Amino acid sequence: MVVTGSQNVTRILLIGGGHTHVVALRRLASMKPAGLDIHLVSPEPSTSYSGLLPGHIAGHWPRTDLEIPLAPLCHPSGTTLHTTRAISLDPSARIAGLDDGRELAFEYASLDIGAIAAVDAPDGLVSVGVPVKPLGPFADQWSAFVSSVEAGANPPCAAVIGAGTAGVELALSMKHRLDKLDLTARPKVALIERGEVLLPDGNASMRRQLEKELNRACVTVYKGEPVVDADETLVRLASGESVPARFVALATGARPQSWLAGTGLALNDGFVSVSPTLQSISHPHIFACGDTAHLTFSPRPKAGVFAVRQGAVLAEQIGRLAANRALSEYHPQTDYLKLVSLGRRRAIAEKWGVSLNLPGMWSLKRHIDFDFMKDN
Incomplete structure (x- = not known):
């Protein structure tokens, strides 16, 4: 069944509950543009905020603190929430197919469905590894693992595959959490990178400071070590070494949702190419x-800061559509403040190539993250 809108209004379909749509809905609630019928499609009734994930993994705040409920966010703007997954999109017919069997017609649609972990790995690693994205399921599986360790059902050993910023943050956070448990066995966390350096896209100053933190936390780091196999108890490296791990996090970059390939949209490496x-x-x-888009005019990394900034832009575009006005342009920042959690209540800040490891950086990160949650 195709669900259509009224002929007197313009239907806007927001597909996905990502950070951009969260910010856009909050802005639309205050703008209240007339003549719009807005719908949000999300597979879950809430969305997880990435900025708070490392702190939750480290045990600093509960799982519930990560979640932004979508229904209260939709209500002020008059948006209809559909708690189901979009599985197809026909741009020419202007119809989106939903997992519950319905089809939604629209005049305009916005895609903010995030990305999933890129796993170019042996079957064994794909089978036992837990992708960092989507965030909610990853957080749930980590909590289940910690509970099993506390109950004595699993030894406290874990591994993170991929030593980008997310991988380093997770390794430090996981080690901090396991160290805080009342255990007889010594926790072990390994960070495994197939390349020769940590933070392959980062600067030397940040890399040096994070290497010191990993050493301080007693996280074992393997560089230039591709994974050749894995099972429920260990990860095997190309060098022949076996790394014990009962929980394996896959922080191996991002790849697009596979169903985008069948939409007919112009894509770049599977991500939607936008102007x-x-x-x-x-x-x-x-x-x-957000992570769904490839900015053809100014490519940027898949970072939450860009998704959040795009929320205000998208809300303005929707308002301009309602008023039949020309659209504005988004100009992403060339540099931005990076705040990297260190597991313990510390963070490193980096901007303009300068890194600072000061006590106040943790408080700054906490303020920014919880301020974002409060606004939503």
Whole structure:
């Protein structure tokens, strides 16, 4: 069954509960543009905020603190929430297919469905590894593992595959959490990177400081070590070494949701190619943002800071559509403040190539993250 809108209003379909759509909905609640019928499709009734994940993994705040409920967010803007998953999109027919069997017609749609962990790995690692994305299921599986360790059902040994910023944060956070348990066995956490350096896209100053933190926390680091196999008890490296691990986190970069390939949208490595207005370069009535989008005009890494900034832009675009006005352009910042959690209540800040490891950085990160949650 195709669900259509009224002929007197313009239907806007927001697909995915990512950070951009969260911010856009909050802005739309205050803007209250007339003549719109807005719908949000999300597989879960809440969305997990990435900025708070390392602190939760480290045990600093509970699982519930990660979640932004979507229904209270939708209500002020008059948005209809559909708690189901979008599984297809026909841009030409302007119809989205849903996992519950329905189809939603729209005039304009926005895609903010995030990305999933990129796993180019042996079957054994794919089988036992827990992708960092989506965040919610990862957090749930980590909590289950910690409970099993506390109950004596599993030894306190874990591994993180991928030593980008997310991988380093997770390794430090996981080690901190396990160290705080009342255990007789000594916790072990390994950080495994197939490349020769940590933070392959980072700067030397940040890399040096994070290497010191990993050493301080007694996280075992393997560089230049591809994984050749894994099972429920260990990870095997190309060098022949076996790393004990009962929980394996996959922080191996991002890849797009597979169903985007069947949409006919112009893609770049599977991500939706967009113009400065955040419109698809092939289908202008489709917007894409956050990790779902490839900014053709100014490529940027898959970082939450860009998704959050795009929220205000998307809300403005929707308001301009309602008023039949020309769209504005998004200009991503060339540099931004990076705050990297260190497991313990410390963080490193980096901007303009300068890194600072000061006590106040943790408080700054906590303030920014919880301020974002409070606004939503």
